[in-house]
Amino acid sequence: MSSNKNVKKATHLMLRYTLLPDNSREERIRELVKFCVDTGIGEVIFFINAEEFNDGHLTLDETRIWLDAISEAKEALSEIDVSTSLNPWHTLLHGDRGRKLRENQNFQLMVDPYGNMSTCCVCPLCPEWRKYIKEIFKLYASIKPKIIFVDDDFRYHNHAPLIWGGCFCPIHIEKFSEVLGKRVTREEVVRKVLKPGKPHPYRRLWLNLFHEGLKSLAEELHDAVKSVSNETKIGLMCSDPTVHAAEGRNWNELIKALCGDKPIVRPHGGPYTEASPPHWHSAFALLMHTIALLPKGTYICPEIENFPFTRFSKSVTQTSLQITFSQLIGSNGVTLDLFDFMGNGVSMEPKYGEMLIKGRAYWDAIGSEHSGQGEMRGVKVIFNPESSYHTRTERGESWEELYTQDRGWAVHLSSLGVSYAFSTINDLSRDELAAISGKMVYSLSHEDIRKLLRGRVLLDGQAIRSLSEMGFGELIGVKEANWLNQREAVYSFEEMIDGDFMQKGLRMTAQLVAPDRLLGYKLMNDCRVISEIYTAKRTRVTSGLYLFKNKLGGKVVGIPYVLENRLNVAFLNYIRQEGIQRCLKWLESDIESGIVLVKGEPHILPVRIDFEEKIIIGLFNLTSDSVDSILFETSRLKPSSPLILEKDGSWRKARAEILTKRGIHTRILVKEDIWPQSEMILKFQKP
Numbered sequence: 002m003s004s005n006k007n008v009k010k011a012t013h014l015m016l017r018y019t020l021l022p023d024n025s026r027e028e029r030i031r032e033l034v035k036f037c038v039d040t041g042i043g044e045v046i047f048f049i050n051a052e053e054f055n056d057g058h059l060t061l062d063e064t065r066i067w068l069d070a071i072s073e074a075k076e077a078l079s080e081i082d083v084s085t086s087l088n089p090w091h092t093l094l095h096g097d098r099g100r101k102l103r104e105n106q107n108f109q110l111m112v113d114p115y116g117n118m119s120t121c122c123v124c125p126l127c128p129e130w131r132k133y134i135k136e137i138f139k140l141y142a143s144i145k146p147k148i149i150f151v152d153d154d155f156r157y158h159n160h161a162p163l164i165w166g167g168c169f170c171p172i173h174i175e176k177f178s179e180v181l182g183k184r185v186t187r188e189e190v191v192r193k194v195l196k197p198g199k200p201h202p203y204r205r206l207w208l209n210l211f212h213e214g215l216k217s218l219a220e221e222l223h224d225a226v227k228s229v230s231n232e233t234k235i236g237l238m239c240s241d242p243t244v245h246a247a248e249g250r251n252w253n254e255l256i257k258a259l260c261g262d263k264p265i266v267r268p269h270g271g272p273y274t275e276a277s278p279p280h281w282h283s284a285f286a287l288l289m290h291t292i293a294l295l296p297k298g299t300y301i302c303p304e305i306e307n308f309p310f311t312r313f314s315k316s317v318t319q320t321s322l323q324i325t326f327s328q329l330i331g332s333n334g335v336t337l338d339l340f341d342f343m344g345n346g347v348s349m350e351p352k353y354g355e356m357l358i359k360g361r362a363y364w365d366a367i368g369s370e371h372s373g374q375g376e377m378r379g380v381k382v383i384f385n386p387e388s389s390y391h392t393r394t395e396r397g398e399s400w401e402e403l404y405t406q407d408r409g410w411a412v413h414l415s416s417l418g419v420s421y422a423f424s425t426i427n428d429l430s431r432d433e434l435a436a437i438s439g440k441m442v443y444s445l446s447h448e449d450i451r452k453l454l455r456g457r458v459l460l461d462g463q464a465i466r467s468l469s470e471m472g473f474g475e476l477i478g479v480k481e482a483n484w485l486n487q488r489e490a491v492y493s494f495e496e497m498i499d500g501d502f503m504q505k506g507l508r509m510t511a512q513l514v515a516p517d518r519l520l521g522y523k524l525m526n527d528c529r530v531i532s533e534i535y536t537a538k539r540t541r542v543t544s545g546l547y548l549f550k551n552k553l554g555g556k557v558v559g560i561p562y563v564l565e566n567r568l569n570v571a572f573l574n575y576i577r578q579e580g581i582q583r584c585l586k587w588l589e590s591d592i593e594s595g596i597v598l599v600k601g602e603p604h605i606l607p608v609r610i611d612f613e614e615k616i617i618i619g620l621f622n623l624t625s626d627s628v629d630s631i632l633f634e635t636s637r638l639k640p641s642s643p644l645i646l647e648k649d650g651s652w653r654k655a656r657a658e659i660l661t662k663r664g665i666h667t668r669i670l671v672k673e674d675i676w677p678q679s680e681m682i683l684k685f686q687k688p
């Protein structure tokens with residue numbers, strides 16, 4: 002969470018908008034001004050050269066035409082106290098889509114790992130293009146916008162039709178040869194960077210080259226803007242942090258280079274089109290992961306986007322849910338990309354405007370609760386921005402193998418009704434529970450791993466496999482761990498076997514949870530095995546869920562399944578919910594971590610934020626069914642009746658029963674409705 006929450010604030014709505022210079026300009030500006038007044042938009046971020054009307058890399062004269070139109074709108078907007086910012090739709094360019102360079106544009110085009118060359122996306126190291134883009138940014142700055150946002154094509158991946166992205170062009174290979182002091186080929190670089198197993202030394206050097214390339218470009222863009230308009234700020238739009246990790250991105254350095262001392266970031270917030278409600282677990286985890294990476298004090302304005310627009314693409318319900326979630330986690334603003342790029346204006350979907358008017362008081366009320374530094378409570382999902390430097394590839398064929406699955410637990414815990422937050426290993430404190438999935442453990446030092454295993458930790462199958470490969474089997478209760486797959490083994494179902502822990506004989510699917518691989522492990526004798534995995538003939542295959550206390554005094558909970566960033570619905574059911582929640586309480590035992598556990602309902606995502614004098618708990622119903630009451634447990638809470646936030650922005654006493662305390666936990670039954678794809682926001686007094 003960002004720390005600059007000292008002022009009470011209303012919702013800062015930032016509309017991303019296309020004003021085509023030659024398309025009913027006056028009428029569009031009039032309409033835009035009225036829309037801002039009606040809906041309370043505080044800032045308009047104008048697209049330049051975007052999507053359908055993108056014409057490759059514009060000349061200075063062509064750019065002036067866009068800026069003339071925007072300047073006209075800027076004047077009108079300033080009269081109603083609405084700021085003007087710019088969103089040039091691209092730097093390098095998102096994708097080709099048939100666009101080509103102009104004849105005199107002697108730019109190095111982007112090349113992918115397999116040698117395919119773009120027709121219009123450029124290499125960020127190309128000196129000719131850098132000269133050009135700096136002049137273009139100076140021109141943007143000349144109209145003195147509040148912020149110039151660098152769009153999220155400011156990255157190496159995702160420049161279709163290139164495979165993965167770039168850039169592996171001759172300039173890049175030449176630079177890398179200089180670093181190495183000998184000549185290399187693109188093929189050799191790709192092969193060695195992706196080499197299976199322990200990373201080849203080229204991995205670090207190449208990812209550093211990637212990072213330095215964008216960082217130096219960011220510095221040049223910053224200086225270009227500041228040389229013309231010192232008051233203009235520069236913001237960064239970004240994508241999935243897992244993907245940026247495979248670009249060697251050092252967030253602090255890149256953001257400082259681009260934004261200077263006042264960082265502004267628009268984190269990615271997909272999906273752009275209507276999603277099945279449980280999918281929002283993944284989307285919200287991605288948003289929280291990104292925010293956790295940003296330097297303290299960053300101005301955060303998450304992306305709300307409905308491309309390709311209107312309610313044919315995304316409903317008011319889901320758009321509104323996203324805005325509410327952004328407000329609850331303490332965003333400073335929200336960027337709204339709600340209307341098309343073809344000059345049709347804001348009237349094509351009147352329901353979005355109505356939504357902004359209707360939701361305003363509610364969002365303002367949520368935002369104004371962030372009146373001091375808040376701290377998110379929940380299982381701490383551990384991530385490392387440098388994970389791609391250390392992860393171990395298996396095939397060594399594609400750049401995607403450098404992605405780690407750090408959000409595996411986040412997505413699945415929230416589906417099971419467990420609150421979480423992201424943390425680095427450095428920020429993890431002794432009274433918190435940690436969860437680790439995927440291969441990120443390879444990026445931790447042995448000392449960090451021991452710190453982790455002295456505490457209380459939840460591990461997925463991949464994390465267990467990686468830790469035992471690194472020689473930590475003894476500290477996680479595992480003697481041996483090997484992958485099983487369905488070509489060679491039958492693993493049908495999982496059955497609860499420890500009647501003292503929870504009801505014996507309950508069964509869950511194993512084969513659907515693990516279509517690719519399941520970890521077969523031999524556990525140490527002092528592990529407490531909660532479930533076993535069996536074949537259809539009821540022959541035991543391996544252990545399932547287990548608990549272990551190690552010799553460092555740490556506690557470990559393990560499962561044999563691999564949890565990825567993508568939601569795996571087969572993992573979820575009421576038995577799993579109860580099993581995992583009981584394990585978390587066993588991990589927590591004598592400490593009070595403040596996690597929230599929602600009982601017996603699917604897909605209620607809980608968010609708990611502790612402030613100096615109050616605790617806010619948001620419960621998001623990510624299903625299509627309404628709920629008429631909700632039961633949850635949490636620790637470190639004064640057993641008092643909460644207030645509930647009404648849609649008009651007022652607080653009233655909630656119909657709630659504080660049930661007897663169970664150990665360190667308070668059980669609360671709130672007898673209020675939560676509508677489908679909606680939420681309940683509660684406020685408690687602090688103990």
Ligand SMILES: [Zn+2]
Pocket residue numbers: 109111112124125126168169170171172173
């Ligand atoms: Zn290049």
